[in-house]
Every structure is written in structure tokens, then in C-alpha cells.
Amino acid sequence: xxxxxxxxxxxxxxxxxxxxxxxxxxxxxxxxxxxxxxxxxxxxxxxxxxxxxxxxxxxxxxxxxxxxxxxxxxxxxxxxxxxxxxxxxxxxxxxxxxxxxxxxxxxxxxxxxxxxxxxxxxxxxxxxxxxxxxxxxxxxxxxxxxxxxxxxxxxxxxxxxxxxxxxxxxxxxxxxxxxxxxxxxxxxxxxxxxxxxxxxxxxxxxxxxxxxxxxxxxxxxxxxxxxxxxxxxxxxxxxxxxxxxxxxxxxxxxxxxxxxxxxxxxxxxxxxxxxxxxxxxxxxxxxxxxxxxxxxxxxxxxxxxxxxxxxxxxxxxxxxxxxxxxxxxxxxxxxxxxxxxxxxxxxxxxxxxxxxxxxxxxxxxxxxxxxxxxxxxxxxxxxxxxxxxxxxxxxxxxxxxxxxxxxxxxxxxxxxxxxxxxxxxxxxxxxxxxxxxxxxxxxxxxxxxxxxxxxxxxxxxxxxxxxxxxxxxxxxxxxxxxxxxxxxxxxxxxxxxxxxxxxxxxxxx
Ligand code: BGC
Ligand code: MG
Numbered sequence: 001x002x003x004x005x006x007x008x009x010x011x012x013x014x015x016x017x018x019x020x021x022x023x024x025x026x027x028x029x030x031x032x033x034x035x036x037x038x039x040x041x042x043x044x045x046x047x048x049x050x051x052x053x054x055x056x057x058x059x060x061x062x063x064x065x066x067x068x069x070x071x072x073x074x075x076x077x078x079x080x081x082x083x084x085x086x087x088x089x090x091x092x093x094x095x096x097x098x099x100x101x102x103x104x105x106x107x108x109x110x111x112x113x114x115x116x117x118x119x120x121x122x123x124x125x126x127x128x129x130x131x132x133x134x135x136x137x138x139x140x141x142x143x144x145x146x147x148x149x150x151x152x153x154x155x156x157x158x159x160x161x162x163x164x165x166x167x168x169x170x171x172x173x174x175x176x177x178x179x180x181x182x183x184x185x186x187x188x189x190x191x192x193x194x195x196x197x198x199x200x201x202x203x204x205x206x207x208x209x210x211x212x213x214x215x216x217x218x219x220x221x222x223x224x225x226x227x228x229x230x231x232x233x234x235x236x237x238x239x240x241x242x243x244x245x246x247x248x249x250x251x252x253x254x255x256x257x258x259x260x261x262x263x264x265x266x267x268x269x270x271x272x273x274x275x276x277x278x279x280x281x282x283x284x285x286x287x288x289x290x291x292x293x294x295x296x297x298x299x300x301x302x303x304x305x306x307x308x309x310x311x312x313x314x315x316x317x318x319x320x321x322x323x324x325x326x327x328x329x330x331x332x333x334x335x336x337x338x339x340x341x342x343x344x345x346x347x348x349x350x351x352x353x354x355x356x357x358x359x360x361x362x363x364x365x366x367x368x369x370x371x372x373x374x375x376x377x378x379x380x381x382x383x384x385x386x387x388x389x390x391x392x393x394x395x396x397x398x399x400x401x402x403x404x405x406x407x408x409x410x411x412x413x414x415x416x417x418x419x420x421x422x423x424x425x426x427x428x429x430x431x432x433x434x435x436x437x438x439x440x441x442x443x444x445x446x447x448x449x450x451x452x453x454x455x456x457x458x459x460x461x462x463x464x465x466x467x468x469x470x471x472x473x474x475x476x477x478x479x480x481x482x483x484x485x486x487x488x489x490x491x492x493x494x495x496x497x498x499x500x501x502x503x504x505x506x507x508x509x
């Protein structure tokens with residue numbers, strides 16, 4: 001497969017670092033990470049070699065869904081700092097050649113947003129949301145929330161409002177012109193301040209089908225929708241993306257990457273048409289087991305989905321919504337070895353790569369006790385789904401005990417495991433074979449070496465080449481395999497006697 005991109009944009013082969021601001025670094029001792037904490041650690045990110053940051057939401061929010069419930073889209077929540085803290089971060093990041101993108105949440109707002117308070121108080125002001133009368137005492141239709149439970153909540157005067165996520169996240173009515181006007185104001189507000197683009201939350205949501213027909217209730221897995229799910233992927237969502245793109249086009253070099261969970265490549269590619277999103281998250285690698293044939297199928301699928309639209313592919317092994325990959329691949333030393341091998345595969349591919357904070361330290365998922373869980377999924381699922389807190393535990397920086405230099409406050413917003421002393425940045429800095437030094441080297445080679453160029457050609461499952469001359473081999477089997485001839489640029493673990501051991505990958509030229 002040979003790939004031709006029309007123009008070489010900065011994001012076309014960028015490494016984005018997804019930063020969960022609550023968990024990266026706390027500068028003011030309240031136990032929660034913040035923007036000045038990010039600014040303090042920019043040299044760390046610069047040494048890691050990333051080209052851009054994606055900040056999860058930092059706008060004003062009651063934090064029912066940790067910032068994905070936005071009450072004021074054009075200001076920073078005091079928990080994270082203020083607008084001047086963002087300005088400091090932007091200036092310091094740009095000075096290091098690192099771009100900064102933010103999360104945009106256009107599908108819903110917080111129930112504390114002034115529009116929603118107005119709607120509650122005055123039934124004639126409800127048209128910016130999706131309010132309906134019920135059917136007798138039942139909600140208007142059978143839709144369920146992605147977080148569990150019904151997607152409708154009743155207000156005291158008897159009407160119901162729609163929320164595809166938590167009841168504190170009422171869905172906006174994108175048929176209302178003020179919704180467009182307000183989102184345009186928000187986009188320009190941040191772009192004018194120097195932000196380099198957005199990750200668009202639930203980019204397949206926003207538009208709702210006429211008449212709000214019932215859904216089939218057989219599968220409601222988190223953020224995974226089926227072909228016939230009327231809650232998502234409705235035709236008029238594309239008008240919304242074209243509108244967002246027109247605004248971004250006023251800011252050369254800005255980028256929009258959408259969270260697009262849709263059924264099938266044709267549907268996916270529609271979001272990446274030249275006048276819609278620049279990039280779309282593809283989650284196939286997140287869903288693939290550690291198996292050479294599955295990994296190959298996921299890569300081929302993601303490349304052909306992007307190809308359908310002439311777009312750049314994207315790669316991600318984890319994010320703030322999914323179990324950390326070390327644990328997904330089996331946990332312990334073996335899970336870590338596999339996660340490192342997969343990182344090498346991912347960083348060998350053409351396109352934009354997203355590294356989720358802590359991935360570069362090989363952090364595992366944390367098994368948290370019930371009483372500290374905060375994700376609304378836990379309560380909304382009737383305490384049957386533990387939710388996403390286990391992948392959001394703060395990063396360990398230094399020292400031998402929690403809070404490991406993340407904060408001056410031992411009472412961090414989620415407890416940090418006592419056995420993370422060996423995973424701190426300080427410890428890994430000093431160890432040439434650490435996961436951190438491995439990531440640094442891999443990103444450096446990817447950005448510097450000419451071999452990382454052109455398309456992907458499969459030699460067999462678990463082995464591909466790039467036009468530029470790179471060879472990437474992955475061993476997901478139980479026995480060592482022979483390495484191809486050539487110079488080993490980097491391996492994800494020790495190589496023994498010219499062989500590639502199980503759970504290991506290598507780059508050769
Ligand atoms: C985000 C989630 C968030 C949800 C609702 C997503 O897909 O990634 O973290 O809970 O949208 O905004
Ligand atoms: Mg703080």
C-alpha cells in the first residue's frame with residue numbers, strides 16, 4: 001500500500017501526548033493536577049520528544065464527569081488555574097516547539113451552564129436542549145445513557161430532558177442557531193489565544209434523528225455504537241463538522257481530531273472528508289488482542305479507513321476511557337513487555353500517534369477500592385461497572401512513597417499505589433533500559449530517521465516494512481523467532497543470540 005498525502009501538515013506524523021490535567025502534576029498542593037503543573041514539567045515532555053499536547057477539558061465545570069460537563073466553555077476552571085496559567089503554558093510550550101490542543105465538548109454542556117439553569121426555570125427557554133413530554137409517566141423514548149441507566153431525566157414540572165451521558169450533561173439541540181454561534185465563539189476564543197486545535201468529544205454525536213425513534217437495547221457498551229443506533233452518526237452531524245472546519249480554516253495549521261465511534265470504515269471516512277475533520281481517532285489498536293494477525297488486521301483496517309477519505313491515519317493504544325494496555329495485555333512483567341512491543345509497532349506506522357500520559361512509564365491499570373471511585377459510570381451502572389478511574393491515577397514523578405512528587409499533598413484526588421516507587425520518572429531516568437528511556441529513544445528515531453517514510457508493506461503477520469527502509473518485527477508467539485538481517489535500531493526488550501524473544505518487537509534497517 002503506497003500512501004500519498006496531499007500536503008505535509010505538521011500533524012501528519014506528529015506524536016501527540018494526551019495529558020489528563022488532573023493527573024499529570026499538581027503545582028499548588030491541592031492534590032489535583034493543574035496547568036502550572038504542566039508548565040513546570042514541559043522540559044520532561046520536550047525530552048520525550050512529543051510534538052503536541054492534547055489537554056483533556058480544563059474549562060469551568062462542576063466536574064460531574066471531570067470536565068466533560070462544561071459550565072463555562074470560555075474560561076478555565078479554578079481547579080486547573082486561570083486564563084493566565086493557560087497563557088503561560090502556551091508560551092512555554094510554543095517556545096519548545098510543542099503545539100497545544102484542547103478538548104472541545106460540543107454534544108452537551110453541564111447542568112450548571114447558565115442556559116440550562118434558564119431552561120429549568122422557564123419552560124419557554126428550553127429549545128437549546130432536547131426537552132420533551134413523556135409518554136404517560138414514561139420517558140419520551142427508550143434511549144439509554146452511555147454511562148448506564150435511562151438517557152432522560154424528568155424535571156419537576158413533568159418534562160424530560162435528554163442526556164446521552166450523565167444527567168449532569170444535558171445534550172444540546174444542534175438545530176438551534178445559538179448553539180452554532182456559541183460554539184463558534186468558543187472555538188475562536190481559544191484559537192485567538194494561541195491554542196493549536198481541538199480534540200472533538202463525541203464527534204459522532206450532536207445531531208439527533210427526527211422524531212427520536214427508539215433504539216434497540218441489545219448492546220450499550222461504553223462508546224461503542226452499532227449500525228442502527230439512532231443516538232449517533234446521524235446525517236446532519238456532517239453539517240456541524242463542516243461548520244467547525246470553516247472556523248478552523250481561518251487559523252492556518254490548526255487541527256481538529258474527532259472522537260469518532262461509528263460502525264464500519266465507510267461511515268468513519270465520511271467524517272474525514274476534506275471539509276470536515278482533519279483527523280479521526282481510530283480505536284482498532286485499542287481493541288486488538290496481543291496477536292500478530294489481529295494487530296495486522298487492525299492496522300490494515302485503520303489505514304484503509306483513512307485512505308477512503310485520503311486522510312492521515314491515527315494510532316492510539318490507550319486513553320482516559322480505557323483500561324491501560326499493560327493490564328489489557330495480561331499485566332505484570334509480561335503485560336509490560338507486550339505494551340512496549342506494541343509501542344514500537346505503533347511508532348513505526350505512518351500517521352499521527354497519541355501517547356496517553358503514563359504510557360511512557362509503563363503504568364498499569366490501578367485496582368481502586370469502591371469508596372474512592374469517582375467516575376459517574378460506577379453509580380449509574382448500579383455499581384456493576386467500576387468505570388474509568390483506574391487509568392486516571394496521578395503520575396509518579398519521584399521519591400519512594402505516594403504521592404511520589406506528583407503533589408506536595410499526600411491526599412491526591414485518587415490514591416497512588418505504594419508499589420509504584422520503581423515506576424517514577426526519577427527512577428526510570430537513571431535506568432537506561434527503563435520504559436521511559438525506551439519511549440524517548442523510539443520517538444527520537446521516529447522523528448529523525450529517514451527510514452520512517454512512506455507506506456506499510458506486510459512481509460507476514462507480525463512483520464512489515466516502510467518504503468523508507470524500516471523493518472518492524474513483532475513476536476506475539478510463544479517461541480523466539482529469527483530476526484531478519486540488518487542493523488537493529490531499537491528493540492522493546494533484550495534480544496538473545498540474534499533471536500527475537502516472545503512479547504518483543506524490534507526495528508531494523
Ligand atoms: C470522553 C469521555 C466522556 C464522554 C462524555 C467521551 O467520549 O472521552 O471521557 O466521559 O465523552 O463527554
Ligand atoms: Mg492543583
